[in-house]
Amino acid sequence: MDYSQFLMMPQEIGLLVVFLLVFLYDTFMPAKTLKGLPLFATIVFGIFTIFSFCPVNVQEGMAFGEMFESNKATWAMKNILNIGMFIVLLQSIKWANSDFVSVRRGEFYELMLLTLFGMYLMISGRHFLVFVIGLETASLPLATLVAFEKKHYESHEAAAKYVLTAVFSSAIMLLGLSFVYGITGTLYFSEIASSIQGDNSLLLIVALAFLISGVGYKLSLVPFHLWTADVYQGAPTMVTSYLSVISKGSAAFAFFVILVQVFGAAYASIWEWMLYAIIIITITVGNLFAIRQRNLKRFLAFSSISQAGYIMLGVVAANHVGMASMMYYILVYIFSNLAAFGVIAVIERKTGKVTTDDYNGLFKTNPWLAFVMMLAMFSLGGIPPFAGFFSKFFIFLGAAQTHSVAIYVLVFIALVNTIISLYYYLLVVKAMFIRQDECVIPAFKSHWTERAGLWICTLGIIFIGIISCIYASLSSITSSLTEMFAMI
Amino acid sequence: MEIFSNMLIYFVIIPILTLGGLALCKNKGIDAIRAVAVTGATALVGLALYLVFYFLRQRHLGVTDDMILTTSVTWYAPLNIKLALGVDGVSVVMILLSAFIVFAGVFASWKMDPLPKQFFLWFFLLSTGVFGFFISVDLFTMFMFYEVALIPMYLLIGVWGSGNKTYSAMKLTLMLMGGSAFLMLGIIGIYFHSTATPGEYTMNLLEIAKNNAIPHNWQMYLFPMTFVGFGVLGAMFPFHTWSPDGHASAPTAVSMLHAGVLMKLGGYGCFRVAIYLMPFAAQQMGWIFLTLTGISIVYGAFSACVQTDLKYINAYSSVSHCGMVLFAILMFNNTAMTGAVLQMLSHGLMTALFFALIGMIYGRTHTRDIREMGGLMHIMPYLGVGYVIAGFASLGLPGLSGFVAEMTIFVGSFEHQDMFHRVLTIAATTSIVITAVYILRVVGKLLYGAVQNEHHRSLTDADATERISTATLIIAVAIIGCFPNFFINIIRDSFNPVVEALTSVM
Numbered sequence: 001m002d003y004s005q006f007l008m009m010p011q012e013i014g015l016l017v018v019f020l021l022v023f024l025y026d027t028f029m030p031a032k033t034l035k036g037l038p039l040f041a042t043i044v045f046g047i048f049t050i051f052s053f054c055p056v057n058v059q060e061g062m063a064f065g066e067m068f069e070s071n072k073a074t075w076a077m078k079n080i081l082n083i084g085m086f087i088v089l090l091q092s093i094k095w096a097n098s099d100f101v102s103v104r105r106g107e108f109y110e111l112m113l114l115t116l117f118g119m120y121l122m123i124s125g126r127h128f129l130v131f132v133i134g135l136e137t138a139s140l141p142l143a144t145l146v147a148f149e150k151k152h153y154e155s156h157e158a159a160a161k162y163v164l165t166a167v168f169s170s171a172i173m174l175l176g177l178s179f180v181y182g183i184t185g186t187l188y189f190s191e192i193a194s195s196i197q198g199d200n201s202l203l204l205i206v207a208l209a210f211l212i213s214g215v216g217y218k219l220s221l222v223p224f225h226l227w228t229a230d231v232y233q234g235a236p237t238m239v240t241s242y243l244s245v246i247s248k249g250s251a252a253f254a255f256f257v258i259l260v261q262v263f264g265a266a267y268a269s270i271w272e273w274m275l276y277a278i279i280i281i282t283i284t285v286g287n288l289f290a291i292r293q294r295n296l297k298r299f300l301a302f303s304s305i306s307q308a309g310y311i312m313l314g315v316v317a318a319n320h321v322g323m324a325s326m327m328y329y330i331l332v333y334i335f336s337n338l339a340a341f342g343v344i345a346v347i348e349r350k351t352g353k354v355t356t357d358d359y360n361g362l363f364k365t366n367p368w369l370a371f372v373m374m375l376a377m378f379s380l381g382g383i384p385p386f387a388g389f390f391s392k393f394f395i396f397l398g399a400a401q402t403h404s405v406a407i408y409v410l411v412f413i414a415l416v417n418t419i420i421s422l423y424y425y426l427l428v429v430k431a432m433f434i435r436q437d438e439c440v441i442p443a444f445k446s447h448w449t450e451r452a453g454l455w456i457c458t459l460g461i462i463f464i465g466i467i468s469c470i471y472a473s474l475s476s477i478t479s480s481l482t483e484m485f486a487m488i
Numbered sequence: 489m490e491i492f493s494n495m496l497i498y499f500v501i502i503p504i505l506t507l508g509g510l511a512l513c514k515n516k517g518i519d520a521i522r523a524v525a526v527t528g529a530t531a532l533v534g535l536a537l538y539l540v541f542y543f544l545r546q547r548h549l550g551v552t553d554d555m556i557l558t559t560s561v562t563w564y565a566p567l568n569i570k571l572a573l574g575v576d577g578v579s580v581v582m583i584l585l586s587a588f589i590v591f592a593g594v595f596a597s598w599k600m601d602p603l604p605k606q607f608f609l610w611f612f613l614l615s616t617g618v619f620g621f622f623i624s625v626d627l628f629t630m631f632m633f634y635e636v637a638l639i640p641m642y643l644l645i646g647v648w649g650s651g652n653k654t655y656s657a658m659k660l661t662l663m664l665m666g667g668s669a670f671l672m673l674g675i676i677g678i679y680f681h682s683t684a685t686p687g688e689y690t691m692n693l694l695e696i697a698k699n700n701a702i703p704h705n706w707q708m709y710l711f712p713m714t715f716v717g718f719g720v721l722g723a724m725f726p727f728h729t730w731s732p733d734g735h736a737s738a739p740t741a742v743s744m745l746h747a748g749v750l751m752k753l754g755g756y757g758c759f760r761v762a763i764y765l766m767p768f769a770a771q772q773m774g775w776i777f778l779t780l781t782g783i784s785i786v787y788g789a790f791s792a793c794v795q796t797d798l799k800y801i802n803a804y805s806s807v808s809h810c811g812m813v814l815f816a817i818l819m820f821n822n823t824a825m826t827g828a829v830l831q832m833l834s835h836g837l838m839t840a841l842f843f844a845l846i847g848m849i850y851g852r853t854h855t856r857d858i859r860e861m862g863g864l865m866h867i868m869p870y871l872g873v874g875y876v877i878a879g880f881a882s883l884g885l886p887g888l889s890g891f892v893a894e895m896t897i898f899v900g901s902f903e904h905q906d907m908f909h910r911v912l913t914i915a916a917t918t919s920i921v922i923t924a925v926y927i928l929r930v931v932g933k934l935l936y937g938a939v940q941n942e943h944h945r946s947l948t949d950a951d952a953t954e955r956i957s958t959a960t961l962i963i964a965v966a967i968i969g970c971f972p973n974f975f976i977n978i979i980r981d982s983f984n985p986v987v988e989a990l991t992s993v994m
Contacts (some may be wrong), residue, residue, distance in 0.1 A: 383639045384632040389653055393672070394941070397567060400676045411676065415669035422665055426642060426658060434646040465888070468564045475566035 008063040008070040012047045012120050019113040026106030034105070038093040039449075041109040045089055049082040066188060067127040069317045072477040074124045077253045077327060084246045084334035085116055090437060091342050091453035092238040095349055100151055101236075108148060111141040112242065119250035123257075126186040128177050132170075135218070136245070138247060139166045145242070146235040158234025165217060165227040173214025179207035189262045196266045208263060208271055212278070215258075219252035222282040224475045229289075232301035237348055240297060241341030244304040249330040254310045256326060259293065260318050261484055269316065275316050279411055282309035287420045296344050299424070300337070306421060310392065313399045313414060316407070319476040320485055322398035325391070327474050332379065332391040335460035339376035342454045343369050348445045353441060358430045361439035362432040369446070370432040372454050377425040379461045384417055390465035392418065434438055495539065495557040498575045499583060499619035502531050503612045510609050520603055522594075525608045529591040532615070536587035543580045543978065555625060555694060556986050563629075572626035573658050577982035579622045581975060582756060585836045586622065588964055589748040590615050595957035595983040596844045597741035600648070607648055610640040611741065617909040618749050627675045627761065631668070634757070637750060638721075641734070641742070649737040656730075656737035663730040664721055671717030671757075671906075678702065678765060690917045696765050697989065704768050711769030714762040715777055722754025723810045724777070725784035735803035740847025743799065747806045748840035753831045755813040759825065759986060763817065770820070775908065778818045782912045784811025789922035793929070798846045798856040801926060802839060805882060808919055809835040814896040815916060819862045819909070820990045824900025825983045826976055827893055833968055833975065834881065834889035841878040841961040845871055846953050852947045858930055861935035863945065868949040872935045874958045879927040881965050884920055889968035894920060896976075920986050 006013065022041045026034070049182035052075075060071045089112070096105040118137025125131040143166065147159030181187055183204055184195045196204060217224040232240045259271050286306030293299035311333070314326025346369065348354050363370040396411050464470055491497050506528030513520045545810040546556050555574035563571045575583070593611065600607045617637025623628040638661070646657035675691075682690050682704040690696060702710065733753070735743050763770045788808030795801045809831065816828035849864065849873055850856050865872035881888035884895075901913040939945060950958065968975060 014578065199984075311706055321566070378639065384635045389632065389635065394567070396672065396676055397679070400680060403680060408673065412669075412673050416666075417671055419662055419666050419669055423658070426661065429643070430646060430654060430658075433643055436647075472565050479566075 001098070005063040008059050008061060008068065009124070010059070011075070011082075012117065012124075013053045015113060015117050015120065018044050018048050019110060019117070021111065022109050026110070032216055035097060035102075037105055038089075038096040038109065039115075042086070042089040042093060042449075045082075045113070046086055049079070049086050052082060053079055055245050062126065064191070067130050068124050069126045069175050069207070070124060071481065073323070073327075073481055076474060076477050077250070077330075078120055080327060080334065081116065081119060081246050081250055081329045083331070084249070084338060085112070085242075087334070087338045087342075088112075088238060088242050088246070089159055089165050090449050090456070091241075091338070091345060093449040094447040095236070095238055095345065100149065104148070108145065111145055115139075115141045115145075115150070116246070119246065122254040125254075126189045126261075128180070128189075129140045131258070132174065132177070134254075135173075136170065138250065139170070139218070140242065141188055142166075142239070142247065145239045146231060148239060149236050152234070154234035155236065155400060158231040161227050162231045162235075169214050169217035169224065176207040176210025176214065179203050179210070183207075189258070192262050193265060196263075200266070204267070205270055208267060209274065211258070212271065212274055215251055215255045216278065219248055219255065219312075220305050221278050221312065222285045222305065225282070225286070225305050228294075228305055229298045229301040232304075233295060233297045237297065237341060237345035240301075241338055241345070244300065244332045244341070245330075245337050248304065248308060248311070249334065252308070252315070252330060256315045256323060256432050257484075259315060264318065272316055272318070275312055276410060279309045279312045279316065279410065282306065282312070282415055283417045287417050287424075290421070291424045293424075294357065294406060296354050296356060296359070296428070299356070299428075300340060300344070303421065303424070304337065306417065307337075307380070309417075310414060313395050313410070315412070317398040317401055317482075318485075319398070319401055320481060321401050321475070322395075323478040323481075324471065324475040325394040325398035328471050329391040331470070332387040332460075332464055333462065335457045336376050336379035336388055339372050339454060339457035339461060340380070342450065342457060343376070346450050346454075347441060350444050350446070351441050356428060357429050358440045359428065359431040360435040361437065362441055364436050365439050365441055365443040371456075372458055373432060374429050375458060375461050377428050381425040382423040383422075385465060386461050387463075387465040388461070390471070394471065419471050491559055491561045491571060491573075494557055494573055495535070495542070496557050496559075496575060496623040496654045498535060498624055499532070500616055502528055502535065503616040503619065507609060507616070508614045510605055510612065513605055515603070515605050516883050521608055522598065525594045525612070527565055528612060529587075530593045532587040532590050532619075536584045539575070540580055540584055540978070542573070543577070547978075547981075552981075554982070558625070558694075560626075561690065568689055568752040569628045569691050570626050571624075571629055572694075573623050574625040575623060575696070577978040577980070578756065578760075581833060581978055582752060583619065583623045583831060585752070585833050586615070586618050586749045588960065589744055589836060589840050592840060592844065592957045592960050593741035593744045595960075596744060596847060597739065598953045600739070600741075602649070607644070609746070610644050613649050614640040614644070614745060614750075618745075618753065621753055622756070625693045627678065627693060627696075630693075630757075631671060631675055634671075634753060635665075635668055635852050637753065638668065641738075641746065641750070644742045645734060645738045648739040648742070650739070651737045652733070653737040656733040660730040660734035663727065664763060667717045667720030667727065669717075670720075671715045674710050674713035674717055674761075677706060677713070678761075681706050681710075693760065693765065697985065700989070702766060707766040708772065711762055711766040711773055712776075714766070715758055718757035719780075719814065720775070721751060722758060722814050723751055723784065723788075723807045724754075724814055725780050725807075725811065728784060728788070728807045730903040731807055732800055732803035735806065735843075736797060736799040740843055743843035743847070744840040745841060747802075748836040751806065751810050752813075752836055755810065755817060755828065755832055758814060759817045759828070763820075764986050764989065767986075768993045770818075771990060771993055774818050774820065778815065778909075778912060781811045781818060782916055784808065785815060785916045785919045786922070789919040789926070792926045793922060796857050796859055798849070798858060798930070798934075799843070801858075801930060802842045802846065803921065805926065806835070806839055806939070808923070809839070809882075810885045811892070812897060812916070812919070815912075817828035817901060819897075819901050819904065820987065821903050822899055822980065822987050823903060824897055825986070826979050827896030827898075827900050829979045830889070830968070830972065830975060831893035834965070837926055837961050837964045837968070838878055838881040838889060839956060841874065841965065842882070844954075844957055844961065845875050845878060848950060848958075849875075853941070853944055858933050860940055861934055863935070863939035864944070865935040867939075867944055870950045870955065871958075874950075874962060875935060876931055877962055877965070879931050882967070883924045883927045887966070887969045889965045892969055892972040896972075923980070
């Protein structure tokens with residue numbers, strides 16, 4: 001065996017090292033020092049995040065019999081996820097040391113890191129076996145994480161819902177993959193792509209639909225979204241924020257690769273239309289349901305459903321601008337959504353309040369938290385000069401690159417939905433800033449780690465859009481993937 | 489950095505610095521907040537005056553470029569999005585107007601309470617958007633600044649407004665953002681048809697106009713989108729309903745800025761983006777929008793006649809006057825378009841004056857209902873006289889700005905020989921009479937009628953800051969009325985490229 005292949009996966013190895021360090025700390029350190037475990041895990045992960053940014057490490061090519069690909073796009077995507085993961089870990093330090101959770105804090109960090117490893121495999125896998133292993137590694141530990149607040153009834157309910165839907169959708173996806181295997185006799189992306197050229201079997205279309213529904217569940221696209229609101233509400237807020245951004249981002253990237261690389265050449269017109277319909281209902285249903293929500297976690301659940309629809313616009317584009325815009329969108333979305341969830345988590349930990357009405361007059365008592373929340377809402381709603389505006393504009397540009405009138409109609413529907421979404425994002429802003437007569441939440445001081453996490457998000461929201469080199473580098477990375485888009 | 493050698497960028501940098509300065513102020517330090525705000529506003533006025541001077545000198549020296557002070561710096565290289573700046577006569581005048589109104593607005597909100605710091609922060613964020621919009625010639629940056637100017641309105645009205653403020657703020661924001669959704673689609677469409685050679689798409693207005701590559705069938709889709717997108721902000725019928733509610737609920741300075749500058753963004757965008765880039769569709773579909781704006785003019789004026797709330801009266805009057813701006817732009821000739829810009833100037837200053845006076849009156853009487861007030865001329869003569877001057881400007885008395893503007897517009901409109909334009913013009917002219925009706929009705933009742941409330945007798949007249957704010961505007965209105973040629977000389981040549989483009993597709 002050629003051990004140099006492992007050089008292709010520096011990030012995976014780095015993550016495993018982080019995992020092992022956390023595991024060893026958890027197992028062998030005296031009980032007194034375990035209070036430092038969350039901080040230790042965060043710092044180690046932070047160092048890993050910074051190191052994995054070094055472009056020296058990027059080895060391009062295929063490893064392990066072409067099952068695993070490493071290129072600049074996967075490298076960039078993993079880094080984007082790392083940033084999000086770092087913020088989540090940073091924000092969860094205080095929570096992980098709280099009374100009910102602290103006995104199991106080691107498990108929390110270990111399971112989080114494991115799911116991230118699964119997502120890495122989803123991103124880099126070029127064989128369906130690797131992809132499925134990645135998907136399962138990313139899904140199943142999350143069920144444990146969702147059930148992490150043992151004393152809360154909702155947490156259990158959420159975990160049960162999550163695990164049942166996860167298993168069910170995996171089963172459907174595996175059935176679809178078995179169809180693919182039956183037709184082509186292989187599970188390699190590249191081999192499937194070349195063997196289905198010109199082949200137009202109905203079975204393959206069914207397989208494609210099953211595959212889309214399997215991944216669509218991960219992304220909580222409508223109509224595979226029914227678990228989302230309950231799970232988001234019941235899960236601990238840190239896990240919810242993890243579910244809503246990181247898990248979604250990795251699935252979106254893997255989805256793009258599969259659709260374009262495997263089915264791109266022969267079936268582009270079919271899956272594009274499937275996605276077309278899914279996007280329209282995803283964005284619309286997500287938005288319309290979000291309007292009625294009073295619980296902010298449910299509210300953000302529906303908001304994130306509609307955001308997933310916007311991310312899918314990049315997939316429909318199926319070109320390098322779309323891919324760059326999608327990655328950029330995910331990056332911006334990580335900062336915006338983690339800012340919103342960060343504020344919710346802080347307030348929930350301190351006061352236990354999570355409804356919109358509780359946020360009345362927040363600006364008066366906690367101006368800084370209200371300000372961060374407002375930035376997050378504006379960024380999610382796509383208001384300039386915040387990052388969300390740029391990401392929305394670019395994803396629309398990417399989609400419209402294809403020049404068809406149908407895509408313009410799609411973009412128009414998405415734009416109309418932006419206005420609807422702006423309505424409910426402004427409802428939160430209204431509660432915090434305009435309803436100043438009653439103040440439900442008293443003034444309090446948040447922990448420094450939580451503030452640090454929110455600061456990172458704030459800086460990200462303000463500067464990612466204005467500093468153009470981030471998008472430019474993503475764009476140059478994706479435009480170098482000529483092989484991938486050659487067939488489309 | 490190349491961009492910083494262009495003086496135009498400082499119209500954005502000054503408000504941003506002011507924002508920074510305000511952020512450093514303490515919440516309670518009202519004096520520091522005022523000092524920073526006044527410094528920022530004064531610097532803007534100074535820079536705007538210098539820009540006018542510079543522009544005139546360039547023209548005098550024989551520089552005949554369409555746009556001067558052009559700079560283009562790449563921002564998003566992969567998409568060929570640039571930070572492109574440049575001004576022509578119209579934008580110079582608009583910048584001057586905005587600077588004046590920001591200046592007057594700072595003084596009008598001198599006693600802002602509560603949260604003065606946050607108020608001025610949002611106020612200057614709005615100004616950043618407005619100035620940025622007028623200096624950009626790149627569609628992307630233009631659109632970005634446009635939205636930057638819109639969103640602060642939500643909080644300015646929602647937090648500091650009065651009456652049914654949450655409803656009005658939400659309605660205004662959603663309607664304007666709805667307009668910008670159309671606009672964004674239009675911009676994306678323009679971008680992908682900006683050039684004949686695929687892959688070299690550009691967002692630069694001047695290049696797109698030079699390439700003139702947008703296919704005619706696409707123009708027919710994109711023109712209505714961009715026109716409606718900007719038209720919503722220009723209060724075009726039937727998309728004007730946000731305007732009266734928004735005005736009525738907004739605090740004084742915001743109403744001033746809103747009517748004085750923000751609604752001008754609509755008119756400016758209509759001609760700079762929609763008509764300039766898509767002349768063919770403009771010629772083909774102009775009549776639809778011309779009819780709509782004709783309705784705006786007359787309908788707005790009639791609605792103003794029956795209102796009893798002072799702010800609603802002026803809000804509907806704004807619908808009528810802003811309709812006149814779009815109406816004149818759609819006449820597609822040099823004279824009427826020059827009139828449109830004069831009307832923007834005139835309306836901006838006059839309405840700002842109106843809203844400032846209404847705010848001051850309301851601050852004293854605590855009512856805006858004209859049925860509950862009367863005889864204010866004896867009680868507060870300074871404000872009374874100011875109101876009469878604003879009223880006269882509005883109904884087009886010679887010597888004040890309204891006359892010059894409306895005269896130019898109607899002369900320009902009459903240059904068209906055909907029946908359709910003639911009838912519409914005559915219909916629009918009736919608004920002058922209707923305007924006189926509602927202005928004189930208010931003046932007669934409010935200022936000269938019997939005193940309705942005995943408590944009003946003890947009210948005071950305007951104080952120093954209020955006098956500064958109103959006097960600035962009154963002088964400006966009179967200057968435009970007496971020396972219109974000064975402005976016409978700046979504006980007139982700027983329309984040549986547009987009119988040329990329009991005639992070439994006839």
